[in-house]
Amino acid sequence: MESAIDTHLQCPRTLSRRAGEDYRPPFPVWVARAGEDVTAVVMGYFGVQYRGEEHREEAFAGLRHLVDDFGRPDGPGAWDTTHHRDAAGYDNLIAVGYWRDPETYGRWLARPEIAAWWDADERRTGDLGFFREIVSPRADQFETLYPFTDRLPGVGGVMDGVSDEIEEHAYWGSMRDRIPLSQTDRMRPEGGLSATGDPALGGRVVVRGHDNIALIRSGQDWSEADPEEHALYETEVEPALREAMDFLRDRGQRLGCYSNRYVRYVDLDGRPLDKTYAISHWRSLDKLEQWAETHPSHLRVFVAFVSLARRFPTLRLYHEVSVFDASEQYYEYVNCHPATGLLRDAEAPHEVPPGVTPAS
Amino acid sequence: MESAIDTHLQCPRTLSRRAGEDYRPPFPVWVARAGEDVTAVVMGYFGVQYRGEEHREEAFAGLRHLVDDFGRPDGPGAWDTTHHRDAAGYDNLIAVGYWRDPETYGRWLARPEIAAWWDADERRTGDLGFFREIVSPRADQFETLYPFTDRLPGVGGVMDGVSDEIEEHAYWGSMRDRIPLSQTDRMRPEGGLSATGDPALGGRVVVRGHDNIALIRSGQDWSEADPEEHALYETEVEPALREAMDFLRDRGQRLGCYSNRYVRYVDLDGRPLDKTYAISHWRSLDKLEQWAETHPSHLRVFVAFVSLARRFPTLRLYHEVSVFDASEQYYEYVNCHPATGLLRDAEAPHEVPPGVTPAS
Numbered sequence: 001m002e003s004a005i006d007t008h009l010q011c012p013r014t015l016s017r018r019a020g021e022d023y024r025p026p027f028p029v030w031v032a033r034a035g036e037d038v039t040a041v042v043m044g045y046f047g048v049q050y051r052g053e054e055h056r057e058e059a060f061a062g063l064r065h066l067v068d069d070f071g072r073p074d075g076p077g078a079w080d081t082t083h084h085r086d087a088a089g090y091d092n093l094i095a096v097g098y099w100r101d102p103e104t105y106g107r108w109l110a111r112p113e114i115a116a117w118w119d120a121d122e123r124r125t126g127d128l129g130f131f132r133e134i135v136s137p138r139a140d141q142f143e144t145l146y147p148f149t150d151r152l153p154g155v156g157g158v159m160d161g162v163s164d165e166i167e168e169h170a171y172w173g174s175m176r177d178r179i180p181l182s183q184t185d186r187m188r189p190e191g192g193l194s195a196t197g198d199p200a201l202g203g204r205v206v207v208r209g210h211d212n213i214a215l216i217r218s219g220q221d222w223s224e225a226d227p228e229e230h231a232l233y234e235t236e237v238e239p240a241l242r243e244a245m246d247f248l249r250d251r252g253q254r255l256g257c258y259s260n261r262y263v264r265y266v267d268l269d270g271r272p273l274d275k276t277y278a279i280s281h282w283r284s285l286d287k288l289e290q291w292a293e294t295h296p297s298h299l300r301v302f303v304a305f306v307s308l309a310r311r312f313p314t315l316r317l318y319h320e321v322s323v324f325d326a327s328e329q330y331y332e333y334v335n336c337h338p339a340t341g342l343l344r345d346a347e348a349p350h351e352v353p354p355g356v357t358p359a360s
Numbered sequence: 361m362e363s364a365i366d367t368h369l370q371c372p373r374t375l376s377r378r379a380g381e382d383y384r385p386p387f388p389v390w391v392a393r394a395g396e397d398v399t400a401v402v403m404g405y406f407g408v409q410y411r412g413e414e415h416r417e418e419a420f421a422g423l424r425h426l427v428d429d430f431g432r433p434d435g436p437g438a439w440d441t442t443h444h445r446d447a448a449g450y451d452n453l454i455a456v457g458y459w460r461d462p463e464t465y466g467r468w469l470a471r472p473e474i475a476a477w478w479d480a481d482e483r484r485t486g487d488l489g490f491f492r493e494i495v496s497p498r499a500d501q502f503e504t505l506y507p508f509t510d511r512l513p514g515v516g517g518v519m520d521g522v523s524d525e526i527e528e529h530a531y532w533g534s535m536r537d538r539i540p541l542s543q544t545d546r547m548r549p550e551g552g553l554s555a556t557g558d559p560a561l562g563g564r565v566v567v568r569g570h571d572n573i574a575l576i577r578s579g580q581d582w583s584e585a586d587p588e589e590h591a592l593y594e595t596e597v598e599p600a601l602r603e604a605m606d607f608l609r610d611r612g613q614r615l616g617c618y619s620n621r622y623v624r625y626v627d628l629d630g631r632p633l634d635k636t637y638a639i640s641h642w643r644s645l646d647k648l649e650q651w652a653e654t655h656p657s658h659l660r661v662f663v664a665f666v667s668l669a670r671r672f673p674t675l676r677l678y679h680e681v682s683v684f685d686a687s688e689q690y691y692e693y694v695n696c697h698p699a700t701g702l703l704r705d706a707e708a709p710h711e712v713p714p715g716v717t718p719a720s
Contacts, residue, residue: 016376018533020546020646172532172653173378186380286380293532293653296663303656303663 004166004178008036009140013183018173025170031178032144032152032159034100040138041155042099043215043322044076045279049129049336051090056270059093062128064268066095069117074108078157082263082277083270087249088337090129094263094279100158102136118334124204129336135215135322135329142322143178145169154217154277154320172293175321176285187212187323189284193258195346199338207346209329213258214285214321219277221316229312230274240304244297245278255295256287259341281342285323364526364538368396369500373543378533385530391538392504392512392519394460400498401515402459403575403682404436405639409489409696411450416630419453422488424628426455429477434468438517442623442637443630447609448697450489454623454639460518462496478694484564489696495575495682495689502682503538505529514577514637514680532653535681536645547572547683549644553618555706559698567706569689573618574645574681579637581676589672590634600664604657605638615655616647619701641702645683 001024003010048062063081070079076097085091099105108114117123123130146152149162168177176182191210199205220241222233245262252260258281265273282288292298305317331342338344361384363370408422423441430439436457445451459465468474477483483490506512509522516522528537536542551570559565580601582593605622612620618641625633642648652658665677691702698704 018378020548022548023646170654171650188380188382286383290531294530294666296667299659299663303659306654307656 001167002164004031004143004163004168004174005180005183006033006163009180011180011183015182015184015186017168017177019168019171019177023167023171025167027147027170028165029145029147029169030149030162030164031146031166032156033161033163034139034159038100038139038159040102040136040328041142041158042076042097042102042105042134042136043155044097044099044105045131045133046095046097047129047131047133047341048093049090049131049340050127055127056091059091059128060268060270062130063093063095065117067268069114070095070097072108072111072114074104074111076105076108076158078154080153081266081268083266083272084261084263086261086340088339090337090340092261092263092340093266094261096279098155098158105134105136118332123334126335129334129340131331131333131336131341133331133341135324137322137324137328138181140180141324141328142320143175143180144318144320145175145178146316146318148316148318153219153221153275153318156318156320172289176289179285179321179323181323187214187285189213189286191326193342193346195343195348198348199333199343199346200348202335202338204335205333205343205346207331207333207342209324209326209331209342211326212284212323213329214282214288214323216280216282216288216319216321217277218280218319219275219317221275221318222314223274224314224316225274225312226314229314232308232312233315237301237304237308240301241276244301247295247297248278248280248291252291253345255291256283257281257291258283258345285321288321361527362524364391364503364523364528364534365540365543366393366523369540371540371543375542375544375546377528377537379528379531379537383527383531385527387507387530388525389505389507389529390509390522390524391506391526392516393521393523394499394519398460398499398519400462400496400688401502401518402436402457402462402465402494402496403515404457404459404465405491405493406455406457407489407491407493407701408453409450409491409700410487415487416451419451419488420628420630422490423453423455425477427628429474430455430457432468432471432474434464434471436465436468436518438514440513441626441628443626443632444621444623446621446700448699450697450700452621452623452700453626454621456639458515458518465494465496478692483694486695489700490694491696491701492690492692493701494691495684497682497684497688498541500540501684501688502680503535503540504678504680505535505538506676506678508676508678513579513581513635513678516678516680532649536649539645539681539683541683547574547645549573549646551686553702553706555703555708558708559693559703559706560708562695562698564695565693565703565706567691567693567702569684569686569691569702571686572644572683573689574642574648574683576640576642576648576679576681577637578640578679579635579677581635581678582674583634584674584676585634585672586674589674592668592672593675597661597664597668600661601636604661607655607657608638608640608651612651613705615651616643617641617651618643618705621701645681648681
């Protein structure tokens with residue numbers, strides 16, 4: 001048993017770990033490990049947005065283009081593709097890629113064929129929308145959690161291996177305790193989201209993040225379930241999970257949730273797989289903790305998962321959580337509807353308070 | 361808004377508060393306050409045990425005797441009386457008294473008529489059982505929590521008033537953060553429960569506690585509910601609460617719960633009132649936290665209370681939580697069945713490990 005915080009990321013604490021020295025968790029879980037050479041990773045969510053079945057084929061062609069680009073030199077070391085329908089009724093396809101270092105990502109991004117494709121006017125004028133949400137947490141700014149040690153999804157796919165069983169889990173606050181930065185930093189948010197264009201006018205809009213936005217990818221994989229487990233998952237767990245996800249998507253704003261997408265793996269022809277995850281952006285880790293720990297919508301899911309775990313050994317649940325400096329985030333929306341992703345809560349420039357004229 | 365930890369009990373921290381400096385709770389609650397002259401309080405649970413309706417009258421006469429004793433000089437400043445049936449099928453009546461200082465309690469306890477009554481052989485030989493569970497936390501070893509500011513039940517009844525709205529609540533870990541000792545001490549348990557007699561043989565047994573046993577009194581008062589609220593409470597909340605209480609009583613041992621009693625206020629003639637509480641002893645605050653935060657049985661109650669709160673303004677929920685040094689506890693059982701209170705988990709003296717003879 002060892003700390004979730006890798007040895008080379010440990011430092012003298014100015015903030016206590018919530019779990020005492022003698023805490024022992026009731027069941028084993030593991031975290032992904034990487035060598036000291038990994039100082040930051042890149043998580044790049046590349047999306048295609050469409051509305052109406054008549055645009056489905058074109059959208060999937062767009063998704064395949066994104067994945068083809070992943071195959072170019074310096075592309076991501078791991079990726080997957082998903083579909084979800086958002087609150088505005090649009091369908092969205094996302095290809096997420098993970099890079100083991102920002103330099104490789106930078107070279108990939110700068111490739112003329114990739115840069116030119118994103119910059120092309122056609123992105124802005126066609127029937128599809130496109131977006132890129134790129135974040136690059138330092139090694140001390142993210143954590144992972146897996147109750148298994150093989151075939152790690154998400155960022156685990158570009159790490160070097162797994163830890164021993166870790167100490168910091170099975171209590172509220174353990175997410176924070178697994179992030180190395182929490183040893184010395186409360187990771188408080190500063191500032192707000194601002195947009196460089198006008199989200200309401202569409203076109204090409206870049207959203208500027210602020211310090212300590214938190215992102216969780218929280219996954220469910222029941223693809224190895226036997227028929228009985230499959231039925232159990234779909235009747236006893238998935239409805240509670242969907243309700244929580246819909247709640248966050250539609251009413252999470254006042255709780256500090258900037259965006260919540262409950263996505264399902266699809267193959268490149270659009271066939272759904274039995275794997276889902278949430279991609280959830282929060283104003284801060286605090287806000288994510290508050291919702292997860294106290295909101296009935298999440299506690300119902302939590303109880304469903306806890307109650308089910310023993311009866312359902314093939315269910316693979318996992319998550320990864322990151323926080324970012326403002327400079328480690330890049331959100332770009334091209335021809336997307338104004339409530340897409342972090343656009344919804346971004347303040348447009350030159351916004352004038354009610355009752356104040358621009359001249360005053 | 362202010363800290364739950366009163367100014368004169370604040371000290372330089374060696375352990376962080378879980379809530380950050382900028383945390384603001386979503387709704388107001390208050391804690392009881394007392395002057396600096398209060399350095400410790402006494403919580404004395406005095407019980408009468410019986411089995412079978414034919415002993416009910418005698419038992420209530422015993423309860424009235426205990427309450428009459430409360431009325432003697434140096435008696436408690438606040439008290440109440442309850443009934444519960446325990447896991448062994450025995451009925452138990454408890455008169456709990458609260459003293460504002462151990463010296464007054466000490467004088468009361470030493471009164472010849474009180475000391476003689478408890479020491480009398482009749483206590484040991486009749487149809488009734490009797491017990492005393494007396495704990496005396498220092499001012500830095502307990503906390504309270506009330507979403508109201510009038511008529512404080514429990515230990516609040518011997519305090520001097522209430523705080524301003526407090527910061528440390530509505531998050532897991534806030535119970536610990538409200539206990540002043542948590543600023544510098546994790547309050548880890550040391551040692552086990554030991555008995556001076558043989559619980560299985562009955563008679564008079566004293567159980568010796570260990571450092572940092574935790575006691576929670578967690579109360580529910582729906583006596584001011586209108587008929588609709590009354591029905592809501594009894595159909596949507598009470599069944600979940602009862603299930604959690606039964607779980608702890610019957611299966612809490614392996615989770616570190618030494619004793620759990622879900623008691624109902626009764627008047628001195630045995631008429632039940634619409635007020636209940638749990639009296640729950642734990643090996644440590646850690647163990648209590650673990651159950652409350654993660655066990656489905658408690659989370660279901662928590663969700664029921666949270667979901668109900670807005671629709672049920674007259675429901676008064678509150679609690680008080682204490683930890684104790686070994687020397688601040690006294691548990692005595694006279695003619696009680698061997699699973700009464702902390703007797704159940706107490707190790708009898710000279711217990712011989714299996715396969716080892718006393719001579720070896």
